[in-house]
Amino acid sequence: MHVIRTLFIALLLSMVFSFWSCQDTITTEKKLNNEVLILGTIHSGHLTDSVYNTAYLEKLIKEINPDYILSEIPPDRMKTAMDGFMRDDTISEPRVMRFPEYTDVVFPIMKDMNFEIIPTAGWTRPMARERSEKLQAISKSPDRKNEWKAYLAANQKSDSTYEATGKVNDPYFIHTDEYDRIQDIFLQEYNRLFNVELGLGGWENINIAHYWHIEKALEKHRYQGKRMLIIYGAGHKGWFMRELRKRDDITLLEMKPFLDAIN
Numbered sequence: 001m002h003v004i005r006t007l008f009i010a011l012l013l014s015m016v017f018s019f020w021s022c023q024d025t026i027t028t029e030k031k032l033n034n035e036v037l038i039l040g041t042i043h044s045g046h047l048t049d050s051v052y053n054t055a056y057l058e059k060l061i062k063e064i065n066p067d068y069i070l071s072e073i074p075p076d077r078m079k080t081a082m083d084g085f086m087r088d089d090t091i092s093e094p095r096v097m098r099f100p101e102y103t104d105v106v107f108p109i110m111k112d113m114n115f116e117i118i119p120t121a122g123w124t125r126p127m128a129r130e131r132s133e134k135l136q137a138i139s140k141s142p143d144r145k146n147e148w149k150a151y152l153a154a155n156q157k158s159d160s161t162y163e164a165t166g167k168v169n170d171p172y173f174i175h176t177d178e179y180d181r182i183q184d185i186f187l188q189e190y191n192r193l194f195n196v197e198l199g200l201g202g203w204e205n206i207n208i209a210h211y212w213h214i215e216k217a218l219e220k221h222r223y224q225g226k227r228m229l230i231i232y233g234a235g236h237k238g239w240f241m242r243e244l245r246k247r248d249d250i251t252l253l254e255m256k257p258f259l260d261a262i263n
Contacts, residue, residue, distance in 0.1 A: 032225030034218070036244060037064065037253040040174045040234030041072075041101045052171045054104040059262045060171075061109065066229035068221065069106060070120045070214055072099065072236075078119040081107075095123070101231060118217045120230075122209020124200070131201025138194070147193050158186035175255035180238030187235060207239045214240070222249055 039060070046054050061069075073081065073096055081093040081102075091103040106117065138144045161182050167173035187203055195202030200209065214230060221228070228250075230240065244252055 031223050033249055033251045034221060034224055035227045035253050036218070036230065036250045037227075037255060037258075038175075038230045038232065038237050038240055038244075039064075039255070040179075040237040041099070041231060042169055042174075043099055043101070043233055045169060046100050046104075049169045052169045052174075054100055056171065056262070057101055057105045058109055060258060061105065061229070062113065063258045063261050064229055065113070065227065066115050067224075067226035068217065068228045069115055069117050070217055070228060070230045071102065071106065071117050072121045072123075072210075072232045073102065073117070073119040074121045074123050075119040075213065076124075078117070082117075095125075106231070115229075120210060120213035120217060122200075122206055122213060127200040127206070131198050134198055134201075135194070138197075151190060151193055154186045154189035158182055161185060172256065172259055174234050175237075175259070177238075177241075179234070180241065183235050184238060187238075207236060210236065211240060211243055215243075218247070218250065227253075 039057075041057070042049065042052060046052060046057060077093050077095050081091055081096040084090060084092045085107045089108075091097055091107060096102055110117065139148050141148075162168060162179075165173065165178075165182075173179055191203040195204045199205065210232070218228070232240070241252075244250065
């Protein structure tokens with residue numbers, strides 16, 4: 001009996017250790033951080049730039065090989081865009097048509113790659129219309145001359161500082177903190193002057209709306225060990241990076257190794 005009891009206890013302990021080993025493995029699998037990186041785009045500039053063009057974007061995205069692309073497409077525009085593309089290989093949705101990074105690159109290569117496009121833009125047509133009308137009114141108001149002058153001066157300073165680097169539209173430079181600091185010369189002044197007045201279309205406000213969708217996607221796919229590529233106009237990159245760096249459940253990747261790989 002003593003031998004049987006000893007064997008039984010040994011078997012029981014073995015089962016317990018095996019169970020906890022499996023639990024540790026499951027826990028480890030659940031805790032695999034997603035890799036996240038931001039691809040800053042120049043929108044229509046990709047159609048004319050000699051280097052940072054749509055062909056370059058295609059090579060870069062293929063090199064990154066994402067599992068998910070968090071796109072600058074509003075959720076309410078995604079189905080129309082996707083339906084049109086699946087029907088006749090073209091994008092006819094007006095908002096998405098503005099971005100060659102999607103019409104000429106992301107949607108076409110989706111056929112040969114295994115990624116999911118997640119729409120994350122907080123843009124709406126009423127918001128854009130209201131923002132445009134308010135900025136136009138401010139620009140024409142005699143009482144707002146000083147504010148408008150400060151707005152234009154910040155824009156000019158940002159542009160001239162960028163041009164002075166000699167790296168305009170250089171994909172390496174666009175994906176640096178220095179690029180974000182130069183953009184902030186204008187964007188932070190624009191935000192200070194008009195964010196509250198422009199409502200949902202203000203700089204801080206629209207980025208909050210964008211990031212709300214981005215964060216929802218990050219939460220949904222938390223700890224899956226996947227690669228998530230955020231594709232937005234390059235001006236948004238600095239704002240997003242500041243928020244993403246607060247998270248400890250993702251691994252932020254630098255763009256440089258992927259740029260090196262295609263050059």
